[in-house]
Amino acid sequence: MKKIIFLFAFVVYLTSCSSEKSCDTSNVSYKSNIKPIIDNYCSNCHGASFEMMGNNIKLDSYDLLKEKINDVVKAVNHAPNFSPMPKMMPKLNDCDIKMLEAWSAKGCPNN
Ligand code: HEC
Numbered sequence: 286m287k288k289i290i291f292l293f294a295f296v297v298y299l300t301s302c303s304s305e306k307s308c309d310t311s312n313v314s315y316k317s318n319i320k321p322i323i324d325n326y327c328s329n330c331h332g333a334s335f336e337m338m339g340n341n342i343k344l345d346s347y348d349l350l351k352e353k354i355n356d357v358v359k360a361v362n363h364a365p366n367f368s369p370m371p372k373m374m375p376k377l378n379d380c381d382i383k384m385l386e387a388w389s390a391k392g393c394p395n396n
Contacts, residue, residue, distance in 0.1 A: 308380035310387035314396045315347055318384045323350060326371045326381075351393040358382075358389050 313319070323331075323344050331344040343349045344357065360370035361377050371377070377385075388394070 308383055310383050313384055313387045313391065313394075315388070315394065316396065319350070319388050322377070322381045322384065326374065326377060330372065347393075347395050354385075354389045354393055358385055361385060 328345045330340065331342050333343055333345055342353060342356075344353060350357065356367065357370070359367045361382050363369040363376060369376070376382075
């Protein structure tokens with residue numbers, strides 16, 4: 286029994302420090318939070334000079350991303366009726382998804 290309680294406490298400890306603290310979306314910034322996510326996970330297929338598999342969605346500038354942000358938030362959350370993104374790769378981590386949601390909710394500040 287003691288072992289189980291210990292294990293449980295350890296799991297709670299692990300999950301509590303990994304997620305919340307490191308994901309502060311209050312000062313979400315296009316330049317330092319959002320653009321790096323797009324550059325790392327999306328621009329290979331959604332860049333200006335490249336049309337991967339016939340898709341014509343460009344996300345590699347502020348204006349282009351802003352225009353598509355509602356679809357982007359749905360696609361990275363694997364919402365029904367949306368093609369799950371990034372395509373053929375694992376789902377983005379929770380913090381990256383929260384950053385995109387927070388940026389969208391704030392009206393896409395160009396900061
Ligand atoms: C390996 C190439 C590839 C990567 C990486 C990729 N996409 Fe896509 N994306 C596509 C293709 C191709 C389509 C066209 C629909 C389809 O074939 O699934 C698409 C479609 C979309 C759509 C429209 C989805 C819909 O159902 O209307 C959005 C939004 C999108 N991508 C956003 C993103 C975002 C955001 C990322 C990065 C997190 C990303 N994509 C990464 C290839 C990619």
